Amino acid sequence: MNFEKARYNMVEQQIRPWEVLDFGVLDLLMSVRREEFVPEAYKSLALSEGQIPLGHGSSMLVPVIEGKILQALQVKGSDKVLEVGAGSGYFAALLAAKADWVRTVDIEPAIVNLAHDNLKRYGVENVIVEEGDAISGWPSNAPYDLIVVSGGVPYIPESLLKEVKVGGRLFAFVGDERLMTAQLVTCVAEGQYRTESLFENVVPLMRNVPARKQFKF
Numbered sequence: 001m002n003f004e005k006a007r008y009n010m011v012e013q014q015i016r017p018w019e020v021l022d023f024g025v026l027d028l029l030m031s032v033r034r035e036e037f038v039p040e041a042y043k044s045l046a047l048s049e050g051q052i053p054l055g056h057g058s059s060m061l062v063p064v065i066e067g068k069i070l071q072a073l074q075v076k077g078s079d080k081v082l083e084v085g086a087g088s089g090y091f092a093a094l095l096a097a098k099a100d101w102v103r104t105v106d107i108e109p110a111i112v113n114l115a116h117d118n119l120k121r122y123g124v125e126n127v128i129v130e131e132g133d134a135i136s137g138w139p140s141n142a143p144y145d146l147i148v149v150s151g152g153v154p155y156i157p158e159s160l161l162k163e164v165k166v167g168g169r170l171f172a173f174v175g176d177e178r179l180m181t182a183q184l185v186t187c188v189a190e191g192q193y194r195t196e197s198l199f200e201n202v203v204p205l206m207r208n209v210p211a212r213k214q215f216k217f
Contacts, residue, residue: 003035006047010034010063014049020067028097029067037090037118052088056108057204060088061150065182065201069171072184072198073146075099080141082163084134085150085206089115092127095148101126103141105134107207135206137163144168151206152180159210166190173203 011029020026035046038060042052052060061069069091075081075098083092086106092115096102106112109131116129132138135149135157142163149156149172156172164170164187173180182198 001044003033003047007034010047015064015067018064018068020064020071022071024098025067025070028070028094029063032090032093032097033122034063034090036122037088037093039088039114054088054111054114056110057207058085058087058106058108058111058151059204060090061203065203066091066094068199069148069182070094072182073148073169073171075146079145081146081148082134082138082141082144083148083150084138084160086111086115086129087150089118089122089124089127089129091148091150092129093119093122093124095146096124096127099126099146101128103128103130103138105130105132105138107131107133133208134160135209136160139163147171149173149206150203152176152203153206153209155209155212156183156185157210161185161187161193164193173201175202177202177205 035043038046079099081095081099081102083104086104092102092104112131119127137159143165145165145168147170152173166187168187170185174183180202184196186194188194
């Protein structure tokens with residue numbers, strides 16, 4: 001299979017038509033080889049529009065969604081990034097190509113091993129893959145310039161929001177199995193946040209999202 005031609009088609013026919021026009025993002029998607037992060041059984045579909053399963057309830061985001069997220073994030077070279085949900089390691093590799101460093105955390109040991117092995121084989125040196133439950137936060141290296149939640153959540157836990165630096169951003173898919181909205185939350189001041197709704201999409205739900213606190217009056 002000619003992956004270079006397929007990659008060009010992915011960018012030109014799938015991603016650019018959906019208003020992903022940032023040249024830096026398009027160049028990044030052309031340069032990081034997605035097929036290197038896809039399970040062998042799905043390698044021929046690595047650059048297609050379909051969702052690629054990773055097992056254990058996880059799957060890779062489709063390429064156009066990856067592009068739209070990267071365009072919204074505007075990752076900077078000084079950014080310290082937390083990714084909640086490691087997946088195959090591909091999105092961490094995309095983030096790491098722009099950021100200072102990325103810490104990606106997953107609750108499922110098999111996914112941790114998959115992401116770690118893929119990133120190591122591909123030669124990405126500024127990503128650390130850890131096993132754990134980070135949906136409520138990962139305080140050991142907080143606060144972060146950027147937090148990316150790679151799965152769906154019914155709401156964004158306050159404990160995770162608190163780990164975003166002032167001026168930093170958090171991305172998450174918020175909703176349920178029927179409808180989710182991609183949201184970009186910016187910490188504008190200590191304890192104050194601005195939320196922008198970007199687009200609608202449905203992705204697998206994160207595990208172990210804490211129940212929202214009920215307030216009694």
